[in-house]
Amino acid sequence: MSMGASTKQGYEIAEKSRKIVKSLIDHKTRHLAPEERAIVERIVHSTADPEYADITKMSGNFVKESMKSIEEGNDILTDINMVRVGINRYNGEVKCYINHDKAVEIAKNEGITRAAAAMKVAASEGFDGIVAIGNAPTALLEVLKLVKYGDMNVKSMIGVPVGFVGAAESKKALQETEIPYIVTEGPKGGTPVAVAAVNSLINLKKE
Template sequence: MFMGASTKQGYEIAEKSREIVRSLIADKTKELSNEERSIVERIVHSTADPEYADITKMSKDFVRASRNSIENKKDILTDINMVKTGINKYPGEVNCYIKDERTVTIAKEYNITRAAAAIRVAAENDFEGIAVVGNAPTALLEILNLFNKGKINVSSVIGVPVGFVGAAESKKALEQTEIPYLVTEGPKGGTPVAVAAVNSLINLKKE
């Protein structure tokens, strides 16, 4: 399977699409490593938006830390189930606690969002691995809060929440930490970006 293709015709379409993407963003990705370029290409391909080549930023240790986590089959944590559903062919566990009963209880008790409460549940479950936030800035901020307190162990964070309230600020906060990260600057992001980034990393491991 290549970029979601499973038939000859699908493969040809996917290959043509990737050629177009490469031509559109070649100048913007020439300073990236092959692995980083592959991730950005998949994000642009998934969104049909070349601007992601400008706004996708990765720390220097992001690919190495993420690949090491995947090779060791550590867990992947997502902020919502839609992101979890999009992640495929990962031999490890992919978890989301947004609908967990404990999440609802914590959210009500502390007057926080369910997305933030779900991160607390993950920490209580001794989560260790890659955290992926595609929608909720409050989930990303809670990861940073718990990390600073030594209560959650993240190998890397894909922080691409979308929206005009808190999204850009939460991503800037992630960039200022020591956590290996991938972010999309500004309000853009979302489920397709998060899923594309994770699946690209999983495919890098296979390659």
């Protein structure tokens, strides 16, 4: 696991950091499959917060379905551009519609957030793949609605919106669906967590 390092010094720092992370959370992740453990370790490494080992939860089929989607080169959809630009080395397309004209129009006409409207645009464009939500609970809830009514095909979902308004509730709602998921329970989450989870999956596939 290179953690994004590309130079000798970078690799040395990443390896040292990986060992520190492992020592901090090893006792909490022993029950996980190796791939699941790798994802949690990368999240902890990216946030410097060992609590993520306690609050990160995955459905039993999350890794398998996500890896299959990556292997097939399906799209990855993000709620905001910051998450999109953080995802690297993916052979497929990483999409974000938050600044799309249609998203702006839908948000205004329906009185919803642009992040939620962006999910509607993605559905209308025939999105099929992995959804990564790092910031907007409204986007997560919109995806659940679109999937429920058969308007969107989602292979798996990274649901880690951050915040004290709606984040915890939206993640709980995701856990109650049939969608393969990874969540961070409670208010914690954000761009670094979403990016770490996606890049970890891509890295696992390459390995």
